[in-house]
Amino acid sequence: MTKSVRQEPEPAPKIEVTGFNFFYGELHVLHDIVMDIPEKQVTAFIGPSGCGKSTFLRSINRMNDIIPGARARGAITLDGQDLYAKSIDVVALRRKVGMVFQKSNPFPKSVYENVAYGLRIGGVNDRNVLDEVVERSLQRAALWNEVKDRLNTSAMALSGGQQQRLCIARALAVDPEVLLMDEPASALDPIATQKIEELVYELKSNYTIVIVTHNMQQAARVSDRTAFFMLGKLVEYDDTNTIFMNPKQKLTEDYITGRFG
Amino acid sequence: MTSGDAFDSTLTRVIPSRRRRRIGEYLWVFLLGFSIVLILAMLGVILGDVIIHGAGHVSWTFITESPRQGLAEGGIYPAIIGTTFLVLLMTIAAVPLGVATAVYLHEYTPAETPKQAWSRFRTAEGADRRKLFGTVVLSLLAKVTRSAVANLAGVPSIVFGLFGLGFFIQFVGGTMDRLTQPAGEIVWGQGNLLWAALTLALLTLPTVIVATEEALRTVPADQRAASIALGATRWETIRRIVLPGALPGILPGAILAISRGAGEVAPILFTGAAYYLPFLPESLSSQFMHLGYHVLILSTQSPDVEATKPVLYGTVFVLLILTFLLNLTGVLIRARTRTKLRSGS
Numbered sequence: 135m136t137k138s139v140r141q142e143p144e145p146a147p148k149i150e151v152t153g154f155n156f157f158y159g160e161l162h163v164l165h166d167i168v169m170d171i172p173e174k175q176v177t178a179f180i181g182p183s184g185c186g187k188s189t190f191l192r193s194i195n196r197m198n199d200i201i202p203g204a205r206a207r208g209a210i211t212l213d214g215q216d217l218y219a220k221s222i223d224v225v226a227l228r229r230k231v232g233m234v235f236q237k238s239n240p241f242p243k244s245v246y247e248n249v250a251y252g253l254r255i256g257g258v259n260d261r262n263v264l265d266e267v268v269e270r271s272l273q274r275a276a277l278w279n280e281v282k283d284r285l286n287t288s289a290m291a292l293s294g295g296q297q298q299r300l301c302i303a304r305a306l307a308v309d310p311e312v313l314l315m316d317e318p319a320s321a322l323d324p325i326a327t328q329k330i331e332e333l334v335y336e337l338k339s340n341y342t343i344v345i346v347t348h349n350m351q352q353a354a355r356v357s358d359r360t361a362f363f364m365l366g367k368l369v370e371y372d373d374t375n376t377i378f379m380n381p382k383q384k385l386t387e388d389y390i391t392g393r394f395g
Numbered sequence: 396m397t398s399g400d401a402f403d404s405t406l407t408r409v410i411p412s413r414r415r416r417r418i419g420e421y422l423w424v425f426l427l428g429f430s431i432v433l434i435l436a437m438l439g440v441i442l443g444d445v446i447i448h449g450a451g452h453v454s455w456t457f458i459t460e461s462p463r464q465g466l467a468e469g470g471i472y473p474a475i476i477g478t479t480f481l482v483l484l485m486t487i488a489a490v491p492l493g494v495a496t497a498v499y500l501h502e503y504t505p506a507e508t509p510k511q512a513w514s515r516f517r518t519a520e521g522a523d524r525r526k527l528f529g530t531v532v533l534s535l536l537a538k539v540t541r542s543a544v545a546n547l548a549g550v551p552s553i554v555f556g557l558f559g560l561g562f563f564i565q566f567v568g569g570t571m572d573r574l575t576q577p578a579g580e581i582v583w584g585q586g587n588l589l590w591a592a593l594t595l596a597l598l599t600l601p602t603v604i605v606a607t608e609e610a611l612r613t614v615p616a617d618q619r620a621a622s623i624a625l626g627a628t629r630w631e632t633i634r635r636i637v638l639p640g641a642l643p644g645i646l647p648g649a650i651l652a653i654s655r656g657a658g659e660v661a662p663i664l665f666t667g668a669a670y671y672l673p674f675l676p677e678s679l680s681s682q683f684m685h686l687g688y689h690v691l692i693l694s695t696q697s698p699d700v701e702a703t704k705p706v707l708y709g710t711v712f713v714l715l716i717l718t719f720l721l722n723l724t725g726v727l728i729r730a731r732t733r734t735k736l737r738s739g740s
Binding site: 159195202226229235242252254305308 | 620635
């Protein structure tokens with residue numbers, strides 16, 4: 135729908151979306167989405183529940199493929215490559231586009247094995263390589279200092295906030311270029327939430343981040359660009375400051391000022 | 396008790412008197428408690444009878460020697476070994492096949508009913524239509540397999556025995572002999588360890604499949620999603636996340652099925668169990684003695700029932716101990732996998 139007029143040169147788009155539609159069986163859940171997601175920035179998706187923002191997020195690493203009856207029309211390209219082309223290797227795509235879920239979902243394995251999982255399925259079993267990647271990923275996820283003495287204990291024994299950062303470390307271990315985060319802090323307390331937000335801010339120097347959030351302040355704090363979705367349509371997409379200070383659409387203004395949703 | 400003295404007079408007039416309600420309460424508690432006592436009493440009588448009459452007869456010679464004197468003397472060593480071989484073979488045949496079937500049903504066939512898939516197929520077009528036709532076929536296959544498994548579980552065990560005789564011995568074994576024994580010798584066309592184990596495996600298969608599918612269902616969907624999102628294929632996810640997560644449920648199910656199979660006599664009546672063998676089975680085509688079958692023989696075929704009674708009790712005692720040990724192993728394995736999973740590693 136509304137694509138903002140750019141005043142200043144933006145970073146090159148990492149992900150380009152053109153005329154993207156999505157269906158669950160007969161249900162048309164995303165309508166003609168058009169947007170460019172810039173590289174090494176944080177893009178936030180906001181909107182009321184059921185507006186399609188999570189579905190759209192999951193379309194970027196094709197996690198929706200596993201739902202029966204899911205169908206996509208239109209194009210999403212990553213570095214110019216159409217993600218829905220027949221030649222795309224979905225498994226390789228998901229290693230490039232990592233994902234962090236709403237509820238932390240560590241495997242019932244040790245902290246170490248959780249982070250090493252992505253490498254192990256990729257056939258890496260060299261202990262030195264694994265040790266190095268596990269340490270680096272945990273450091274990037276700001277968890278290393280808290281778990282370095284208990285790498286072999288169960289991930290289930292960590293606190294909720296630690297588990298979520300472990301899931302981020304696990305996603306980082308396969309060296310993705312894009313990180314999709316589906317309300318990553320919605321189940322956490324304010325302190326754990328703050329840690330995740332600081333982490334997102336740190337990570338954007340190396341990764342392109344797309345984050346879905348219900349928390350308006352969070353979107354304002356962490357993101358560079360914000361997209362407002364409603365009823366499966368992209369209502370407005372612009373710099374975060376513009377969206378929150380000076381939205382062009384009445385709907386956007388009503389939503390961010392809390393008049394509905 | 397429950398009724399309160401604080402109830403005001405209006406309420407006490409509407410609800411039945413305290414006394415009547417209290418009698419009802421006692422009656423129900425009595426009935427519930429009685430059913431527990433009844434079950435415990437039956438178990439106690441059976442176990443007590445077997446232990447009192449059987450435990451005394453069990454000695455080192457009883458479990459290490461062959462039967463003598465028209466089965467009235469000696470031990471039951473060949474029956475213990477025969478039962479062990481039979482159960483091992485049955486496990487090797489039933490558990491992998493049952494787990495594989497359940498994994499295919501639960502992980503690879505569509506979650507939709509054939510009807511749902513069909514209605515989507517009818518409205519679809521183009522390439523989707525071709526893909527959906529596969530979905531319809533697979534979900535139909537899953538439905539047929541599931542009801543076949545459910546029906547298999549309800550078939551009386553003697554029917555399995557007859558099936559084993561007709562299919563494994565006469566058809567498969569008979570054909571093998573015709574092809575490999577030009578002199579007309581009978582090697583596979585008679586009851587033996589292999590055919591008996593396969594027949595028993597068929598009997599235990601439904602239990603293994605149902606228990607495994609149940610266990611697969613308990614693996615959280617978000618763990619599967621996490622694995623897929625890290626670039627794992629479906630099979631990698633099954634092997635590294637789903638199966639390890641389901642193991643604490645699969646093992647007790649499999650062991651329960653095995654211990655039920657260990658005590659079944661009807662399926663092996665015609666498929667390989669021997670009345671009396673002074674030696675141990677040497678190969679898959681050997682006949683074998685079996686504890687359960689031995690109990691049947693001792694109690695129905697013995698020329699002198701009174702003389703064989705101590706041996707009979709002893710045999711039942713050993714059979715119960717073995718089944719009990721098997722169940723105990725299952726419980727221990729389950730407890731170990733649970734703590735292992737919880738502590739990671």
